Amino acid sequence: MAGAVEIALRGRCDAGGKALVPYVTGGLGDDWTDTVRAVADAGADAVEIGIPFSDPVMDGPTIQAANDRALASGATPMSILDQVDGLDAGVPLVVMTYYNIAFRAGLERFAAALVDAGVSGCILPDLPLEETGPWVAAADEAGIETILLAAPTASDERLSRVCARSRGFVYGVGLLGVTGVRAELATGASVIATRLKQLTDLPVLVGVGVGTPGQAVEASAAGDGVVVGSAVVQGMLDGAGPTGVGDLVAQFRAAMDAA
């Protein structure tokens, strides 16, 4: 049975569009929940909310800086989820964090906390396929969609196992490297999208290194859409505020709709 994330993304794709999932760092500034709403209003199909972790090995300088700032201001996983509860963004919400945050809380307890806060999906970038067992057991039971990352270094055989275990969508990693905006889109972005589309019926979104509306158009050509992280978070760090970040996401939406 499809969950809220999958339904929302399929809805966009079935209508002939491409899905857009921006990433917002939870706990970054006093108005970050307004930013989530603004991003949703600007045409996001789902919003990723980052729960900061002290040691984010998959993240580049922008998201690291956002993490550090949020943590320094006292944000905790529970304070962020409390604020998500009742946020009423109108689109499904996906939490992205690192495994130790869930592990320390207790996997069942963490999955239940996500459900209580109204979150539909979860991404744990340091939890590869072989280690997903205990977490997906808890997440499946609670009805949380666990979105897995699919890497360019994996064989087709591995990618198809990743796709089979992923829920919501499949997150294709667009390049060899960590999150961050690059001047140009890596060629790996279309390659991974094309490979994944041959292996799964789930929506295929490409993320990591998708930083401009033009890159989003290019990266979603072969697949079903994009995840945009560092570009959005940079806007938050620069003080663009909910309106400014909403405008930025609207530019992504417009470019993708026009393509």
Next chain:
Amino acid sequence: MGLRDPTPEGRFGDFGGRYIPETLVPACEELEEAFREAWADQGFRQRLDGLLADYAGRPSPMTECENLSTELGCRLLLKREDLNHTGSHKINNVLGQALLAQRMGKTRLVAETGAGQHGVATATAAALLGMECCVYMGEVDIVRQELNVFRMKLLGAEVKTAMSGSRTLKDAINEAMRDWVATVEGSHYCLGSVMGPHPYPWMVRRFHEILGSEAREQSEAILGVAPDVVTACVGGGSNAIGIFSGFVDADTELVGVEPAGGAAVGRGIPGVVHGSQSYLMQDEFGQVLEAESISAGLDYPGVGPEHSHLAATGRARYESVTDAEVVEAFQLLSRTEGIIPALEPAHALAWVSRDRASLEGRSVVLNLSGRGDKDVAQMMDILNGEILDGEECS
């Protein structure tokens, strides 16, 4: 029988595993396979043994400390890893991994370093084998281990400053992993301790087992039997697991010594960071805490998974000592035996010295994992006024 192999998933009991981004999984699988093949290949083993002997100077001696034994009331033997080329046990692992990387067709080594000993060892192996080398080091450690930074550069390595978080070993590992995520096709991550994702904790331990088997033979030759106690300092735990491996099947007490400000086992809370599940210093929400230790090599909030397993099963126990006790021990060994230890193994000695009453009349083998050259500048600052203002000659 030595220590057991982990499960196919890389587990030592509940600990270990492979918690890394998907991007790195194929590289870890490839590394595991390459290591299994190489380890079973006589040619590889001979090449490694040859380098360990003729380049690194193995076997390292075992020294009985007559003066200090009298002072402490136990029979103290030191395994002299400080006498290896590059000044610590780290070279055992690095020569193994560098040869393996070369065999896998990799041309670049990426490493993290705390005290700089692993970085120096990696830069050394890269120079020897004609490989590129990039070492990440926290900004705090770059200041307190300045001499090793210069050494690495002299050896041709690039030293990159880790500016995030606590700017020590933990953050250098984060940066090295980020580098590896981007360069995995041509680079090998030469991890410096028995931590990280499978196969590292197991592979690095195997490369250090040589020091344990030497120590077993040497101590039995001196004592006639296995020692009562074997002790070593524990950062990630590579020198400790190396020496423990030689004595697990003996009736010998195994004691790891952590810094009080980095006592991952001591606090006993399991967590997941840097690729494996193990005891981890963290807050109630799972944020990793910053360790605080006088010794850059032990300034780490985690510990290798096999140590967590040895602690959980009771085969080894873990003590902790304060910076002040370490400063005392550093001077004690220098003064009584004419051996200036690195600050890391001074932790093990600090425990022996503090617990001398319980060790009375017993035999103790201590892994002297490194020499103190790298630490003398730091100690000069700390001890200034105590030693340097000494009496004037008349």
